Amino acid sequence: MPDRVTEPSDPRPLAAGVSAGASAGASAAPAVEFNDVQIAYGKFIAVHNFSLSIEKGSFVTLLGPSGCGKTTLLRAVAGLVGISSGQIAIGGRRIDDVPIYKRNIGLVFQNYALFPHKTVFDNVAFGLKYHNVPKADIAPRVARALEMVRLAGSERKLPSQLSGGQQQRIALARAIVFEPEVLLLDEPLSALDANMREEMRVEIKKIQKQTGITAIFVTHDQEEALSMSDRIVVMSAGKAEQIGSPTDVYDRPATTFVADFLGKANLLAATVKDRDAGGVSVTLSTGQTVRVATDRQVAAGDKVSVVVRPQKLAVGSELPNRLSGRVLSTSYLGSRIIYEIDLGQGSIIRANVAVVTEPVREGETIEVGFDPADCVLL
Amino acid sequence: MATRPADIRPTRGWRLYDPRLAWLLLAPATLLIVCFLILPILVMAVYTFFTFITAGVEQSTPTLANWHEFLTDPYYHGFLFKTLRVGVVTSLICGVVGYFPAYFIWSTEFKHKWLLLLLLIVPFWISFTIRTFSWIHILGEEGLINVALLRLGLIDQPLQMLYTEGAVIMGMVHFLLPYMILNVYVSLENIDRTLISAARSMGCTNAQAFREVTLPLSLPGLAAGLLLCFVLAAGSYVTPQILGSGRDALFGNLIYDTIMGQLNWPMGATLSIVLFLVLGSVAALYTRYMGMSQIVKGLGG
Ligand SMILES: Nc1ncnc2c1ncn2[C@@H]1O[C@H](COP(=O)(O)OP(=O)(O)O)[C@@H](O)[C@H]1O
Ligand SMILES: [Mg+2]
Numbered sequence: 285m286p287d288r289v290t291e292p293s294d295p296r297p298l299a300a301g302v303s304a305g306a307s308a309g310a311s312a313a314p315a316v317e318f319n320d321v322q323i324a325y326g327k328f329i330a331v332h333n334f335s336l337s338i339e340k341g342s343f344v345t346l347l348g349p350s351g352c353g354k355t356t357l358l359r360a361v362a363g364l365v366g367i368s369s370g371q372i373a374i375g376g377r378r379i380d381d382v383p384i385y386k387r388n389i390g391l392v393f394q395n396y397a398l399f400p401h402k403t404v405f406d407n408v409a410f411g412l413k414y415h416n417v418p419k420a421d422i423a424p425r426v427a428r429a430l431e432m433v434r435l436a437g438s439e440r441k442l443p444s445q446l447s448g449g450q451q452q453r454i455a456l457a458r459a460i461v462f463e464p465e466v467l468l469l470d471e472p473l474s475a476l477d478a479n480m481r482e483e484m485r486v487e488i489k490k491i492q493k494q495t496g497i498t499a500i501f502v503t504h505d506q507e508e509a510l511s512m513s514d515r516i517v518v519m520s521a522g523k524a525e526q527i528g529s530p531t532d533v534y535d536r537p538a539t540t541f542v543a544d545f546l547g548k549a550n551l552l553a554a555t556v557k558d559r560d561a562g563g564v565s566v567t568l569s570t571g572q573t574v575r576v577a578t579d580r581q582v583a584a585g586d587k588v589s590v591v592v593r594p595q596k597l598a599v600g601s602e603l604p605n606r607l608s609g610r611v612l613s614t615s616y617l618g619s620r621i622i623y624e625i626d627l628g629q630g631s632i633i634r635a636n637v638a639v640v641t642e643p644v645r646e647g648e649t650i651e652v653g654f655d656p657a658d659c660v661l662l
Numbered sequence: 663m664a665t666r667p668a669d670i671r672p673t674r675g676w677r678l679y680d681p682r683l684a685w686l687l688l689a690p691a692t693l694l695i696v697c698f699l700i701l702p703i704l705v706m707a708v709y710t711f712f713t714f715i716t717a718g719v720e721q722s723t724p725t726l727a728n729w730h731e732f733l734t735d736p737y738y739h740g741f742l743f744k745t746l747r748v749g750v751v752t753s754l755i756c757g758v759v760g761y762f763p764a765y766f767i768w769s770t771e772f773k774h775k776w777l778l779l780l781l782l783i784v785p786f787w788i789s790f791t792i793r794t795f796s797w798i799h800i801l802g803e804e805g806l807i808n809v810a811l812l813r814l815g816l817i818d819q820p821l822q823m824l825y826t827e828g829a830v831i832m833g834m835v836h837f838l839l840p841y842m843i844l845n846v847y848v849s850l851e852n853i854d855r856t857l858i859s860a861a862r863s864m865g866c867t868n869a870q871a872f873r874e875v876t877l878p879l880s881l882p883g884l885a886a887g888l889l890l891c892f893v894l895a896a897g898s899y900v901t902p903q904i905l906g907s908g909r910d911a912l913f914g915n916l917i918y919d920t921i922m923g924q925l926n927w928p929m930g931a932t933l934s935i936v937l938f939l940v941l942g943s944v945a946a947l948y949t950r951y952m953g954m955s956q957i958v959k960g961l962g963g
Pocket of ligand 1: 353354357
């Protein structure tokens with residue numbers, strides 16, 4: 285597929301046992317593999333013991349708050365920062381000592397990073413020129429890439445003559461035109477306005493599917509991550525908190541950080557009371573007892589957290605797990621309403637419920653409930 | 663202002679962002695420029711049409727004699743060409759020699775970059791004249807280089823280095839280099855470093871990324887530096903006076919000599935206006951193609 289495969293100067297396979305497919309030939313090797321990667325800036329360790337295996341053609345998102353090391357990881361794949369220990373492999377080949385210009389990687393930056401002194405054509409042709417593509421092939425391939433991002437005919441323009449969204453599409457065309465093995469996107473949507481972001485999200489996903497390129501996407505926006513990814517790596521302070529499909533990380537958060545970062549779930553401190561076949565009964569710090577459906581092994585007296593999403597709470601007393609408290613504030617959204625409820629003992633939860641009856645007013649008592657299957661025990 | 667927000671009401675006849683206020687604030691600077699720059703130049707321009715009688719005496723009878731003399735006498739043309747040549751050579755040397763330190767300061771990982779920039783400004787703390795005089799002790803017959811070479815027995819006659827065109831150019835490079843470095847540095851500093859990362863990720867080596875991205879994007883700064891050095895060198899008077907011989911005098915010295923030596927004010931005024939027009943049109947050409955703002959940025963450090 286690539287015009288010039290990264291020179292197999294040192295085609296050492298990655299250490300055995302890391303990937304089941306490693307011995308079965310190059311086609312089965314993961315597109316990108318991180319093995320126990322640590323990255324330091326001087327004394328500061330930006331990424332700790334990061335391991336991840338990315339399948340060919342998949343769309344993986346690194347999701348986490350600003351400063352958690354997402355960019356650092358991307359830059360390590362691209363070769364813009366060195367790693368202090370561990371290995372990174374692309375297509376089964378270790379790239380630790382492959383210089384950046386010999387790695388076959390497409391990069392898209394948050395600020396577009398188009399060359400301001402070059403026309404759109406020269407920007408897009410740039411990678412082709414340095415991948416030794418024959419001169420005659422350059423123009424048709426640039427045209428095809430521009431067509432793919434729906435900007436055919438803009439060859440003669442300068443980047444400054446294009447809108448932000450158009451510039452980012454050119455940047456995307458520039459990154460995929462030389463058919464790199466991996467496409468790295470560092471918050472490519474965050475400089476765009478809300479409407480444009482929505483549109484670009486769909487477009488990036490479409491182009492990724494069409495080309496079948498392996499993509500690593502970095503964002504701090506959970507909506508982007510959930511809507512675009514095959515797999516999400518939720519990161520915090522240089523560590524991977526959870527790796528899983530969008531539904532995995534959203535419905536079954538592995539840590540309180542993940543639960544909080546994705547969708548601001550309610551976290552209720554609790555103590556395990558007893559467990560039986562169906563799940564666990566826990567006593568909340570506010571004294572109420574709730575049941576949680578879980579197969580987690582816990583013993584009576586363990587300190588745990590119950591994670592309930594605001595959307596999983598409903599007003600009324602039909603549901604088995606009931607919490608009552610005083611309404612601190614309400615935000616009416618038309619079909620739904622968000623209550624901020626004080627359960628006492630400094631425990632405040634949010635409930636995002638459908639509007640069916642007259643809304644409860646601030647200061648009044650409210651009773652909300654949730655199903656034992658709709659929560660997670662951590 | 664045509665689009666004044668409704669909530670900004672007139673207070674005692676004045677508005678916020680009142681154009682009258684803008685003029686008031688501009689007035690001192692405008693007055694200064696008009697009285698001490700534009701008017702004197704106009705007076706000079708008028709003087710070029712006065713008639714020279716004898717040293718120190720002229721008449722206001724209008725004449726084209728001065729312009730005729732300048733345009734026909736190759737003596738003046740020689741001076742003009744030489745001045746332009748020295749200016750071009752000086753600014754080219756500054757460009758070539760100055761780019762590297764600017765690139766170094768920009769690319770270094772050294773934590774205290776400000777210190778390196780401060781070092782560039784330090785020479786300005788010493789009077790320009792004294793800095794120029796110091797070359798006499800280095801290049802002169804009894805100067806550092808000659809004495810050293812004589813003692814080492816490499817030469818038996820002191821080399822003639824002082825009072826040559828080379829010495830003049832050297833002195834001006836010495837004086838102008840910080841301007842060049844600052845100009846180039848500022849334009850390098852304006853380059854978005856992710857552009858270089860982008861180029862590298864698309865298959866450029868470091869050297870190729872420099873040629874494709876860094877160099878072209880720093881050219882405006884280099885051009886601004888070249889213009890600044892050229893204008894300052896071609897308009898210089900002190901350096902050739904101190905480090906040059908009579909033969910190495912530049913246009914500035916010619917003007918000085920015409921006015922102070924021969925007391926020929928009309929001719930001196932004509933030569934001044936010529937230099938003003940020549941350097942002004944070079945600057946105008948530059949502005950036409952590169953934009954003046956780059957120089958202002960460079961001077962601002
Ligand atoms: N060049 C650098 N030198 C030192 N520290 C850095 C450098 N780049 C990033 N960091 C630090 O590494 C951490 C991770 O940065 P980054 O990968 O940019 O985070 P993210 O992209 O997730 O916002 C941050 O704490 C940041 O301050
Ligand atoms: Mg980042």
